[in-house]
Amino acid sequence: MRGLGFTFLATFLLLATLQEASANGVQPLSKIAIHRTILAVNDKAYVKAFPAILGLKGQNSEWVTLEYTSPNPSNDDWIGVFSPANFSALTCTSAGSMAFPPFLCTAPIKYQYGGH
Known part of the structure; x- marks a missing residue:
């Protein structure tokens, strides 16, 4: 499971359209x-990550290049890159019956709003 259990979860990406954003926290993602x-x-929206598999040469850190596009991005669309330092599927448990593995138990390390 080397192909899944390493830091490649760094490319779990989320492109979502949000109807409303409200919070009183300091962090932008809050x-x-x-x-x-x-x-x-949208069939014309896509996300690509390069390299497709991390750690093939035994390294435990590596840069990832992302390419994404959406034909009609709004200021509420965002994309995030998740990268747990020592990912283990055993430490990230399901949040309910609607969730399917792999589970995320970390916040994104990088994100960008899609309309910018």
């Missing part, structure tokens, strides 16, 4: 009302 996410799939 303003994203994830519970109000509206999933709007």
